[in-house]
Amino acid sequence: MPTYVTLFRWTQKGIENVKVSPTRLDAAKEIFKQMGGELKSFHVLMGQYDAVIVGEAPDDETMARIMLTATAHGAIRSETMRAFTEDEYREIISSLP
Numbered sequence: 001m002p003t004y005v006t007l008f009r010w011t012q013k014g015i016e017n018v019k020v021s022p023t024r025l026d027a028a029k030e031i032f033k034q035m036g037g038e039l040k041s042f043h044v045l046m047g048q049y050d051a052v053i054v055g056e057a058p059d060d061e062t063m064a065r066i067m068l069t070a071t072a073h074g075a076i077r078s079e080t081m082r083a084f085t086e087d088e089y090r091e092i093i094s095s096l097p
Contacts, residue, residue, distance in 0.1 A: 001037065001056040004063050006080040008051040014075030021075070028070045032057070035066050050076075054083070 010018065025042060032039045037057035044051050057063035063080060071078050084092065 001058055002060070002063070003040075003083040003085060004055050004057060004080050005083045006053045006055065006067065006078050007049040008053070008076045008078050009048075010050050010076055011074060017075065024073070024075060028053070031066055031069050035062050035069075037062060037066060 010021075014021070029039045032055055035057065037055055040054045040056060042051065042053050055063070055066070057066055060082070067078055067080055070076075
């Protein structure tokens with residue numbers, strides 16, 4: 001399954017209710033699962049972003065649905081990127097003309 005990295009920033013609403021963020025994380029894990037993906041890891045960050053997740057989803061469209069569902073409550077803003085594994089990277093490089 002494709003891998004995705006998502007960077008998060010809490011909104012004002014999100015930081016005001018930060019104590020319930022573990023519950024929101026559990027809900028995100030369930031959303032991934034229901035849509036055929038998996039939230040592989042979660043980390044709180046210091047710096048420009050507040051948190052990062054690494055997840056897998058069957059395809060880009062599914063990941064878009066997961067993120068739209070997870071962010072609809074308004075507690076976070078997110079930026080998601082497709083991440084390629086080392087094997088995928090090597091395959092891409094080897095296919096260059």
